[in-house]
Amino acid sequence: MIVLGYNGFTRGAELFGRLFGATGVGRNLLVGHDAAAALMIDGEVVAAVEEERLSRVKKTSDFPAHAIEWCLDSVGVGLDQVDVVAFPWRFSPTVAEEMIAQICGSDLPVTAKFDSLRRTGELYTDMLSREAVYSDFVQRTGYELDPDKLSLVPHHLAHLMCGAYLAGGGDAAFLVSDGRAETLSSVMGELRNGVVRLLEDTAVDMSSSLAVTYGRITRYLGFVPNNDEYKVMGLAAYGPPPRHNPLLERVVRLHENGSYTLSVPQDVQAYYALFDSLFDGDSEKREQFDFRVKVAGLAQHMVEAVTAHQLRTLTAASNLDTLLFEGGLALNCVANTKMLERSSFTGMEVSFGASDPGVAIGAAVYAAGLRNRPAAAVTTPYLGPSYDAGHIREALEQYADLVVWQEEPDAASVADRTAELLAGTRVVGWFQGRAEFGPRALGNRSILANPAIPDIKDIINLRVKHREPFRPFAPVVLEAEAPRVFEMGKKTSSPYMTFVFPVRQEYRERIPGACHVDGTARIQTVDERQNPHLAQLLRAFTARTDVPCLLNTSFNVAGEPIVCSPRDALECFLATEIDHLVIDRFVVTKRDR
Structure with missing residues (x-):
């Protein structure tokens, strides 16, 4: 069985730019960023590469035409030989109904609701729907794919499948946390005998995304969100642990079921004003090293506190020894170590594809069926081009x-x-x-x-x-x-x-x-x-x-x-x-x- 997984949208940058003003540093916040392709043959990933490595456009969200072509050519396979094309987003009609309900139930004025419905509707019709995804694939590859061969995989499930496959496919508890999936930003549960059990009450809405909040603080400090978070993580080490944290006092609410709510406005000027009030900052202070260190330490402490809260619920609900952690937030290696050492888990795995490049692999794994890999199998990140x-x-x-x-x-x-x-x-x-x-x-x-x-x-x-x-x-x-x-x-x-x-x-x-x-x-x-x-x-x-x-x-x-x-x-x-x-x-x- 040959499965092609890929991530990326041709019109993502154009539509998000025109409809939502996502330009400049905001370009890295698009759905489909870190576009990539992966090829799986008979249960083994044989090729995978990010589009940016070939197009030379960093963190591109474009349709990964070069990556798909290279993956197929590297093993001498044509699109007509591919059994399934797997895509790591499933904006189903049910998800679309949820998006509509969220807009209608918001506190926006009526005219703003109509405007939001119009923009979201255009985005859904032209980019996110199954019909749009299929049309994008056909137009960019020139291949008339059988519509039944297109498999849409929920984004968080693609993250999980990537981590599970690269960890060997065994039983494990899991936490997935990233900027956003279709409507959520974090889920957790168990994977037993290849069956996923979600702890549904613990799911976190994308409006309370911990990764997005960390990204907004990254932007506040003058860096690029969804790209430079590791700079904030590195800066945090220059200061002592905070004695009290205004983010935990005024922004974060932890709930007894293991979920949480974050209250940060979406508008850039509004959350800059909020952070200035929380951190006693202004435009001049944001350029100062000591101020950046202080804020970075508070942001890092927030991540560690919130993920520890999640793990307390997860360990109470699961008796498994191993934790899989996937999603963009799993790149926070400082928090990862503390999560493991302060938990009852004896092992923790974070894959080389934990952030969004990995969902191309995960979508392919899901479509092919997750299998336990042989103990002698070598898990390798070296899946891209080589040169003689x-x-x-x-x-x-x-x-x-x-x-x-x-x-x-x-x-x-x-x-x-x-x-x-x-x-x-x-x-x-x-x-x-x-x-x-x-x-x-x-x-x-x-x-x-x-x-x-x-x-x-x-x-x-x-x-x-x-x-x-x-x-x-x-x-x-x-x-x-x-x-x-x-x-x-x-x-x-x-x-x-x-x-x-x-x-x-x-x-x-x-x-x-x-x-x-x-x-x-x-x-x-x-x-x-x-x-x-x-x-x-x-x-x-x-x-x-x-x-x-x-x-x-x-x-x-x-x-x-x-x-x-x-x-x-x-x-x-x-x-x-x-x-x-x-x-x-x-x-x-x-x-x-």
Whole structure:
């Protein structure tokens, strides 16, 4: 059985812009953002890529025409061979009735209700309805799909199926929390024997979205919502835990059934005014580092308090040992660690597709039927494009007046040469194998550096990434070595940078570049099965330096998608102060100019 999952709408940006004024930073709040495609054959995901990696438009919500084409071409499958096309949104007539009822039951004046009904109706008819989704697919692919082959999957269910599949398909309690699904923002329950049981009383309406509220605070602090929340999370570590939190006192109401209500106006000027009153802020203070740290700490504390409230209800309702956490809020790795350590769960999984790229995988999994995966199966995020030596040489020749290169004879030689470069203050672009899927660079499209260099974070932030100096970096470490360097708590591995751990005291001075200001690190663990090239490099680097990890950050500059092709890598290499570029077996250096 062949299933194609995808996420994205051709007219999303146009309709949200015209009908709801979603332009500028608001473009990242569209339904369908992080457009992607995934292909599943006989129960196994064989290809997946985000549209942004191919179109080079960051966080695009466009129909993923390039991603679909690549997924099919990568395994030699045509659309006529696909059994099901799965889409991770189900705006059914019942959902449409709920949308109408919410507008009619609101406190809006009558004329405003009619206006809202008109705009929502146009959005539904032209973009969200089954007929519109089908028409979009046919027009963009040029393929007359059998309408019965189109499967619309509820958004939160697609999130859950992605996490469940990548965790192996076993029984687990679950929490899904993101900006919005069709009408809700958070659900939780159990997955037993492949059957989903929702705790319906605990569902949270999208008007009380915790992720959206965090995003509004992100915007209030001058960052891009649904894109820069990790900056707020990182800033929070610069201050002490808040003694009292006006967000919990005046914005959040926790209910006995495990749900909650958040009272934040939708209008930008209105919620800026609310936050100014809560935080004693103004336009000048929002530019000040100490003020940003204070507000970030309050926002982070709010997330941790609300999710802890949800877990108390979930653990009372389920006796399962493992928690699956999916949705955009699951990228808050600081909160994730606290959720696990403060709960009765013995294990917690957050997938590399936890945010909206993953719903393309989840929709395909749902349509194909969730299956328990063999214990020997390797779960891999490396599902995107790869390039052979011929493609790489062709790209290098196009830049021959700007770069020189040497081809190493084998993988061991590549690892030794790269370890030699990294042992000093060199920053290396590392490009190997298939591109990672999801928002994190997991060692195939990465910028690597030596964490023993005290000012390496400043070097990379300012000279390479062109971004704020307070931003931390993630260390990558062999899974077997991780407990020796980091306090792992209940976790034995963290392969997707979705948890944060304290750096053991005896290593903080040895790897200062890997330590955030609070002594923690968002680590990536690596083993030989999942990424043999990166594991080999780590062994070579440690043998040469006695430093047990490397710094790993995404191979891109601020505002750009992670590189995908050799040409992308060369463009980024030449536009930054990256010292060397290692593509497959080619070690590349800039020509003296």
